Amino acid sequence: MPLAIVLLASAYGGSLTLKYFDARGAAETTRVLLAIGGLQYEDKRYKIGPGFDAPEFKAEKESGALLLNLDRAPILMTDEGSIGQSKSMERYVAREAGLMGRSSFEAATIDMVAEHVRDVRDAQQRKGFSKMARGKTDDEKATLSAEWYGADLPGWLSRLEACVVQLSGPGAMHAVGGRISYADVCIWSLLREGSAEDVALVTKAAAGCKTLQCIADGVAELPAVSKWVKSRPVTSF
Template structure:
């Protein structure tokens, strides 16, 4: 029987990795379909908004990575126990996205001098700004981002961190022991641990 779920993305962790973490956690067998850029250009007109990742699930085509992540988080009871928890998860994920966009800005900068300046600012200013606040938040929530329990915001953070650290080629969590502990907990979750061990090795 073929997998009930197909995830289409590039040869990268990137925006698809949180979805992969969630599917692995939920024990959903999925086809991890990876395409190069030339192939993407061919299929782009068939994509709902011309972007990846796209997930085909139970006869439906899902797009927008955060919305897909939230969809599977609900299926796996990772939204939190209350409406306030759900709101807090969204706030955390949106803030992680704000942080991630600084990495995107560095990655796609073509001017080598400007790219070096942006990279230095990302390491010296931007990263401490966000990670110090994340460290405090997780410290005050029993080792998790929301409600002293595992939620999709924790998996999202650990997965996106893979991309960000690959881009800078450094451990971003040095000096942030609570975040490091959270990453370890997520990466050792049943399903996630197996996914990490078996996933293709990529630069981003």
């Protein structure tokens, strides 16, 4: 881990509480960034019952505790106030952990790569084959899934690979600036997070993207990330 990250992380003296369901979901990238930065926080998880019933979440929503995220989770509570929107939370933690580059230009470039990753995720969601997608039969979802992993995703990843190669060269370990950044964590999440079945399909789709694979492997091998992934609660999503 670069020394700059350790110094910036140790300089942060405030308290942090991350509130989300007992799941990886929209909060997991923030948790990984917190782990890399060595930032201490309370990992507050709303238990999920049958039918996605979450009484504690409902009570907090009714109390007004989640207003800054429009009565949704996740939300990050700091000494200065609360932050809604998962991407805003990620960027806040990335800055505190020294993962947003060494200049305004590097920060914008890191943000650019992160937004490219979000475009890929949004395209997958629009495809509409997830378990939560409504209005489609299982056969229709299976067809859409095959299209996504077999054609759409390889195309997206090929373009993302070309972008990162132009930024840092083929086989680079980091997307921007020659050191670990928020962009690398987003790439790792895209390629390595999910069910074993999903990760296998993504890995196959990314077979020709050697630089993306190098970046994802580098993040996975960070001691803080490896420790978190091995010790985090086992959840269904």
